[in-house]
Structure formats: C-alpha cells, structure tokens
Amino acid sequence: MQMRASHILVKDRALAQELVKKAKQGADFGTLAREHSTCPSKSSGGDLGWFGPGQMVAPFENACKALGVGSISDVVQTQFGFHVIKMTGRKD
Secondary structure: OEEEEEEEEEOOHHHHHHHHHHHHOOOOHHHHHHHHOOOHHHHHOOEEEEEOOOOOOHHHHHHHHHOOOOOEOOOEEEOOEEEEEEEEEEEO
16 A cells, blocks of 8 residues: 655654644645754655655554545654654555
8 A cells, every 4th residue: 555645743742733733723734844844855845755564664654554635643753753744645
C-alpha cells in the first residue's frame, strides 16, 4: 500500500498541539507547514509525496495507517520531533 501525507515537524509538543487544534479547526495545512515546520518539506506545504511500508519511521507510519484521507493526526512523536500529519492519499 502506498500512502501520501503532509506534515508539520516542530521541536515543541505544546506548539504541535496548538497546530493540531488550528488544522482541525480548518486553518490551511500548507500555510501552517510553511510558517512553522522545521522540515525541508515546508517549502511544499509539508508534502512528503508517496511512500510505502518501511520508508518512514514506525511511529509516523503507524499514525498514517490509522488516518483516513483528509484526516489530521494528533501529535506524533518520533526521534525527529513532534509531527502533525495530514493524510492526503492512499492507493493499493
């Protein structure tokens, strides 16, 4: 299965929680990513493109598997920091 997601990566859990709230209230995810993310993907609104099993660290991949297309995650912690994830696509 291939998945496509966008994310916002930050170092602070409180900021990540604030961004989850804003995104779930309808703020533009791409704009939030460009303004706050520390990942190079911020220049493309957080878009990570398509990826398959084993290409992302386990906590990130597991969170993606649990999301429906268009859904936004709660805060996901990895060794890179705190992520807010938006599932943007899925194909078998």
